[in-house]
Each structure stands twice: as C-alpha cells, then as structure tokens.
Amino acid sequence: MDDDIPGVNDLFDDILEGGAPDSAASESAVEEPQTPTDAEFMGEKGGVVTGRGRMEAAFGSGDGDETATAQVAQVASEATGGTLFLQQYRPWRGELNTRWVRNWAILRYHVYGLFSKGHKPWPMMTKLIIWSVLILSISDLAMLAIGAISGEEMIGRLSGISRGNLYGHVLSFWFRNACTYPIVTALIIGGMISEDRRNGTSALYFSRPINRRDYAAMKFLSVALILTVVVLVTLSVYYLGAILVGGEGWSYVVDTGLLFVGAFAAGVLLVFTYTSIGLALSSVSSGKFFPAVAFIGIILGTKLVAFLISSLFNSSAIYLLSPYDCLAHVGQWMLGLNHTYEHPASWSLVMLLVMNAVSLYVLTARVSSLEVTRE
Amino acid sequence: MYGPHVALDEMSLKINSGATGLLGPNGAGKSTLIKTLLGLIQLTSGDGKVLGYDIRTDGDKIRQLIGYMPEYDCLTLEMDAVHQVKYCGELIGMNTNVAMQRSHEVLEYVGLRDQRYREISTFSTGMMQATKLACAIIHDPDLLICDEPTNGLDSKARGFMLDTLFQIVKQGDRSILMSSHLMEDVERICDRIVMIHKGKLIAQGKIEDLKAIDREIEIWVWGGASKMEDALHKAGLTPRRTGRVMRVVRQDETTYDLVLELAAKTGVQIRRMEDYEPSLEDLFLVIMDRLGYGVKSSADLLKAQAQPRAVAPSPSRVGGEF
Numbered sequence: 001m002d003d004d005i006p007g008v009n010d011l012f013d014d015i016l017e018g019g020a021p022d023s024a025a026s027e028s029a030v031e032e033p034q035t036p037t038d039a040e041f042m043g044e045k046g047g048v049v050t051g052r053g054r055m056e057a058a059f060g061s062g063d064g065d066e067t068a069t070a071q072v073a074q075v076a077s078e079a080t081g082g083t084l085f086l087q088q089y090r091p092w093r094g095e096l097n098t099r100w101v102r103n104w105a106i107l108r109y110h111v112y113g114l115f116s117k118g119h120k121p122w123p124m125m126t127k128l129i130i131w132s133v134l135i136l137s138i139s140d141l142a143m144l145a146i147g148a149i150s151g152e153e154m155i156g157r158l159s160g161i162s163r164g165n166l167y168g169h170v171l172s173f174w175f176r177n178a179c180t181y182p183i184v185t186a187l188i189i190g191g192m193i194s195e196d197r198r199n200g201t202s203a204l205y206f207s208r209p210i211n212r213r214d215y216a217a218m219k220f221l222s223v224a225l226i227l228t229v230v231v232l233v234t235l236s237v238y239y240l241g242a243i244l245v246g247g248e249g250w251s252y253v254v255d256t257g258l259l260f261v262g263a264f265a266a267g268v269l270l271v272f273t274y275t276s277i278g279l280a281l282s283s284v285s286s287g288k289f290f291p292a293v294a295f296i297g298i299i300l301g302t303k304l305v306a307f308l309i310s311s312l313f314n315s316s317a318i319y320l321l322s323p324y325d326c327l328a329h330v331g332q333w334m335l336g337l338n339h340t341y342e343h344p345a346s347w348s349l350v351m352l353l354v355m356n357a358v359s360l361y362v363l364t365a366r367v368s369s370l371e372v373t374r375e
Numbered sequence: 376m377y378g379p380h381v382a383l384d385e386m387s388l389k390i391n392s393g394a395t396g397l398l399g400p401n402g403a404g405k406s407t408l409i410k411t412l413l414g415l416i417q418l419t420s421g422d423g424k425v426l427g428y429d430i431r432t433d434g435d436k437i438r439q440l441i442g443y444m445p446e447y448d449c450l451t452l453e454m455d456a457v458h459q460v461k462y463c464g465e466l467i468g469m470n471t472n473v474a475m476q477r478s479h480e481v482l483e484y485v486g487l488r489d490q491r492y493r494e495i496s497t498f499s500t501g502m503m504q505a506t507k508l509a510c511a512i513i514h515d516p517d518l519l520i521c522d523e524p525t526n527g528l529d530s531k532a533r534g535f536m537l538d539t540l541f542q543i544v545k546q547g548d549r550s551i552l553m554s555s556h557l558m559e560d561v562e563r564i565c566d567r568i569v570m571i572h573k574g575k576l577i578a579q580g581k582i583e584d585l586k587a588i589d590r591e592i593e594i595w596v597w598g599g600a601s602k603m604e605d606a607l608h609k610a611g612l613t614p615r616r617t618g619r620v621m622r623v624v625r626q627d628e629t630t631y632d633l634v635l636e637l638a639a640k641t642g643v644q645i646r647r648m649e650d651y652e653p654s655l656e657d658l659f660l661v662i663m664d665r666l667g668y669g670v671k672s673s674a675d676l677l678k679a680q681a682q683p684r685a686v687a688p689s690p691s692r693v694g695g696e697f
Contacts, residue, residue, distance in 0.1 A: 089547035092515035096468035105465035121453035207443035
C-alpha cells in the first residue's frame with residue numbers, strides 16, 4: 001500500500017535522472033506572441049506596440065475621444081497592444097524661488113500672452129485690436145514722417161511737438177479716448193479677475209504661496225503695463241521720433257522736455273485710473289462681458305450724460321462725475337492748456353483720487369473674498 | 376467661522392505621515408478643514424501646525440510645501456496641459472526651465488504623456504483630474520491634499536486615479552490627505568482616517584483599529600434560522616438577521632464555540648461562519664448610531680456599549696447560494 005504512494009524524490013525522478021529538462025521542449029510550451037506585420041517597436045516587456053496603439057495613446061481612442069481616459073499610463077499593464085511604459089514617481093528636490101519670482105511669473109503670464117504661446121490665452125480678436133490700436137497710436141509719428149519725406153512743412157508743423165499734440169496723444173476725446181484706449185482697456189480687464197472667479201482658476205493662485213495682495217497687484221500691473229505700452233510708450237516714441245525727424249536737435253529737449261513730462265504724467269494718471277476702474281468692475285462680476293461693457297459705459301456714458309446735463313444747466317461741475325473729463329481737466333492743467341471746464345482743476349484732481357480710492361477698495365475687498373474653489 | 380456659521384468646532388487632531396482619509400458627508404466641513412490647513416482661513420480660536428509651520432502665520436510657507444488638488448475645475452481650458460502645469464510650477468516658485476522639464480515628467484506620470492500638448496478644453500473629465508494632479512505634484516510636495524480626487528470619474532479613470540495616488544504614497548514615500556465622501560476610495564488608499572461631521576471631529580485613527588469596534592461574526596444557517604435566532608437571543612448574543620444570514624457581535628474567542636454549541640442544540644446546520652469585515656461605511660454608521668458626534672478616538676468608541684443595528688446585507692452575498 002505504501003509503495004503506491006510516491007515519495008518526494010519520486011516526484012523529481014524524471015528531472016534527477018534525465019538531467020535538465022529539454023530547453024527546446026519547454027520553450028515550445030510557452031507560446032510566442034505573433035508579431036504582426038505592422039509592428040513598429042517593442043514595449044518594455046517585449047510586447048508589441050502597433051501603430052494603432054501609438055495613435056490611440058496620442059489622440060485618445062478614435063472617434064470617442066471625449067471619453068478617452070488616462071489609461072495609457074497604467075502601471076506596466078500588458079494590454080493587447082503591449083506594455084506602453086512604466087509609471088514611475090520621480091522625486092524633485094530643487095530650490096524654490098522667492099515671492100518676487102512668483103509675482104514675476106504672474107506678470108509675465110499675462111503680458112507675454114499677447115505675443116507668445118504658452119502664456120495667458122488671450123482671444124485672437126483681443127490681440128488683433130490691441131496691436132491695431134498700438135499701430136494707430138503712433139499715427140502722429142507717421143504723419144511727421146510723411147511730412148519729412150514729402151517736404152510739406154505744414155504737415156510737419158501740424159503734427160510736430162506742441163502742447164496740443166502731446167495732450168491729444170494721451171487725452172484727446174476724439175479719437176483716442178472715444179474709440180481706442182477705453183476699448184483696449186475693456187478687452188484687457190474683461191476676464192482678468194472675473195474669469196478666475198468663474199473658472200475656479202483662483203485656486204491655482206491661492207492654494208500656492210501667492211497672497212491676495214500680490215495677486216491683485218500683479219493683475220493691476222499686468223493691465224497697467226499693457227496700457228503703458230499702448231499709451232505711454234507710443235507717446236515717448238512720438239516725442240523722440242519728432243525730435244529726430246523734425247531735425248530740431250537734442251537742445252529741443254530742453255524747450256519741450258517739461259511738456260513731455262506733463263503729458264507723460266497725465267498718461268500715467270490715465271493708465272492708473274482706467275486700470276483701477278476696470279479691475280474693480282472685473283472683480284465684482286463673473287464673466288468678461290459685463291466688466292467690459294460697464295467700463296465703456298462708465299467712460300463714455302458719464303461723458304455723454306455730463307455733456308447733456310451741462311448744456312441744460314450751463315454748469316461744468318457735472319463733469320466731475322466723468323472719469324475721462326476729470327483726467328482731461330487735470331491734463332490741461334499739467335500741460336498749461338486753456339481749460340475747457342469752468343470749475344477748478346483741483347476739484348477734478350480730488351475726484352480722480354476719490355474714484356481711484358473707491359475702485360482700489362472694491363478691488364481689494366473682492367479679491368480678499370475670492371474663494372479657493374470655483375464660485 | 377463663516378460669518379455667524381461655525382464651520383469647524385472644537386477640532387483637535389493629529390495627522391501622521393502616510394495616507395490619511397478625510398471622511399464625512401457633504402457639508403461636514405472637509406473643504407473648510409483643508410482650507411484651514413492651507414492657511415487660507417483665519418482661525419477665530421485655537422492653533423495648529425502643518426509640517427512644522429504655524430497655520431496662523433506661515434501660510435505661504437505651508438502652501439509652498441503642500442500640493443493641493445481642488446475638487447472643482449481650476450484649469451484654463453484654452454491652454455495646453457504642459458504649459459498649464461508649468462505655470463503652476465512657476466507660481467510655486469520654480470524657474471521657468473525647471474518647471475517646464477518637471478511639467479513633462481509629471482504629466483507622463485499621471486498618464487498624459489502623449490496628450491500634453493493638447494488643449495485642456497478637449498480633455499475628458501479623467502484627463503482634467505489627472506492634469507490637476509500633475510499641477511499639485513509638480514514641485515514634489517511633502518504633503519498632497521486631494522479634495523474629492525475621484526469626483527465625476529468613471530470606474531476606469533477612478534481606478535487609475537486611485538492607483539496613482541497609492542503609488543505616490545508607496546513609491547514616492549509622500550503623505551496624502553485625501554478628502555472624500557466615498558468610503559471605498561479612502562479605504563483603498565489610506566491606512567488612517569479622520570472622520571468629521573457637522574464641523575466636529577467624530578473619529579480619527581487607524582482604519583483597522585476603528586474597524587475593530589464593529590467586529591461581528593457572520594453566520595449562514597440552514598434548517599431553522601428562527602430557532603437559531605431565538606437561541607442566540609437567549610444566550611445574550613443579540614443577533615441581527617436577514618433571512619438565513621445573521622450577525623452577532625464577537626465578544627471573545629469563545630463566541631465561535633458558543634454559536635456552534637447553540638447550533639448543535641437546536642439542530643441547525645451552520646453552512647458558513649466567518650468574521651465579518653466591516654466597511655468604512657459600516658463604521659461611520661456605527662459611530663453615528665452608538666456615540667453621536669462626540670468621539671475623539673477609537674479608544675472612546677471601544678469604551679461604549681455596542682448596540683445591535685439593522686443588518687445591511689451585501690446584495691452579492693445574500694440568497695441564492697444555499
């Protein structure tokens with residue numbers, strides 16, 4: 001009875017007696033995968049990865065792309081197409097930079113987005129309009145160039161450096177403050193904060209070491225920098241160009257330098273005011289349409305209302321409600337031009353300060369109440 | 376506090392390294408707790424430390440060391456994934472080139488290697504979640520906080536997300552605090568849990584320890600389930616019964632013998648007898664049933680008297696196998 005029961009050694013008899021098993025036989029037991037003719041390379045574990053597998057990995061899974069998931073990276077799973085790659089966590093222990101580098105990243109993201117991919121995706125229409133306005137803003141320099149080339153002194157004199165022309169570059173109602181600067185501002189500020197609120201992208205900032213003051217400041221600087229290029233850089237280009245094209249020589253700077261400084265200061269005030277009002281509007285809404293329309297409404301609407309009321313009551317004080325008119329009045333005072341308003345310029349300056357203070361208060365209050373999640 | 380509303384109340388907790396689940400029903404205060412840990416909400420009273428930094432004063436430093444994956448959308452849909460993740464790295468303070476290199480690495484890690492130049496608006500929900508995870512881990516944080524990471528995912532994408540998080544803990548040796556109302560997800564990744572309800576801490580500790588409070592024996596009987604139930608009652612075991620399946624609280628090792636003895640006496644066949652493995656959901660229910668909201672640790676729970684509850688049978692098990 002006991003003989004019928006095989007011992008442990010009996011189980012290995014065929015191995016011990018026959019030596020190593022026939023390698024060819026054992027290999028034949030394991031079926032080799034058939035390599036299809038369209039195989040392009042082998043996966044990490046020798047599995048076949050076909051062209052189709054690669055296409056699906058790159059573009060999802062054909063027509064049902066919207067349902068594609070991140071399955072291609074499963075841990076060394078051998079799908080029918082083969083092993084694609086190993087999911088491996090790679091540690092990183094680099095140095096993190098300071099607050100100013102983080103802030104610079106926010107500024108760069110918004111500004112570089114106008115002419116470079118990989119930053120803020122400004123809509124194509126916005127970019128086109130900004131570039132168009134930028135070109136339009138140096139039209140006075142173009143006039144000077146035409147005058148110099150054609151030899152027409154009249155053109156050169158009309159478009160040369162003067163109080164009126166410097167004022168006009170920054171603060172003329174028609175055409176710049178009716179059609180270009182407010183529209184550019186509206187397009188920029190439209191979604192600047194409101195889209196962070198609506199899309200939840202505020203979480204990207206506030207869950208990182210970005211404090212709300214820095215966030216608001218960098219948004220402000222981003223808008224202000226773009227407007228500075230459109231308004232002030234073009235003013236500077238015009239001024240320097242006029243000196244060069246007009247052949248007046250550098251001593252002309254002594255004669256007109258203060259006028260330029262006055263116009264530049266008025267431009268700074270315009271950029272600051274438009275930015276603060278615009279961002280305040282953006283911070284109280286959750287879309288890009290309302291702040292843009294509201295900004296144009298405030299700039300042009302208050303001007304129109306003030307014009308109508310002042311013509312009825314024969315008083316210019318109502319213009320104090322219009323940001324543009326306050327800026328224009330202060331600009332006239334800075335450049336020493338005849339005032340077109342009856343009330344003192346100091347009132348307009350005070351009103352500008354009040355408008356900016358209120359706007360900045362709204363901006364900071366709204367930014368500090370921004371949620372870390374989508375609202 | 377959110378205005379007059381008390382969001383978190385008398386919460387005293389310590390979260391160790393490793394994977395910890397933050398559990399609680401919707402509105403329990405999970406997200407508020409996370410925001411507090413991130414230093415985004417000012418405490419009206421109390422204090423705390425995260426990774427050794429004070430949550431009252433060192434919010435910036437804490438947020439630099441933590442990766443946060445929010446529950447809701449936070450991506451710029453018009454951007455491609457690689458630049459979105461790179462920007463997140465820059466916001467942490469990484470150099471541009473380093474952030475770009477790291478962005479490629481983490482996108483590969485989360486399974487978006489070949490989709491990294493695609494616009495995010497064309498992504499599926501799973502891919503968006505993966506991008507959010509990549510944004511959170513770009514700087515290889517010591518602590519990753521995930522707020523409902525499987526929200527809105529189908530089973531495949533959910534499985535992948537959980538596998539990836541599990542790998543970060545096991546392979547990357549990083550800590551995770553994962554908030555979820557899905558007990559199953561937490562159970563799959565975490566070894567510890569913090570359970571909150573209505574802004575109060577109700578339990579914290581190792582899942583195994585907490586599960587021990589609800590140790591029961593599941594018995595499958597044949598031929599006289601009612602008689603067996605009566606006998607168990609008489610023996611003071613207070614069984615919970617659904618059909619032929621009943622559960623009794625395991626008092627000690629002798630409970631098995633007692634059950635077998637009672638079965639022999641009543642002439643009932645016992646087809647199967649095993650320790651019942653409670654889920655976290657069972658645990659949550661037992662805490663609510665037995666102790667209300669005042670539990671601070673598993674020790675508190677163990678002190679309390681166990682009460683019988685209604686059986687919530689697993690549909691895959693009950694019926695059809697006898």
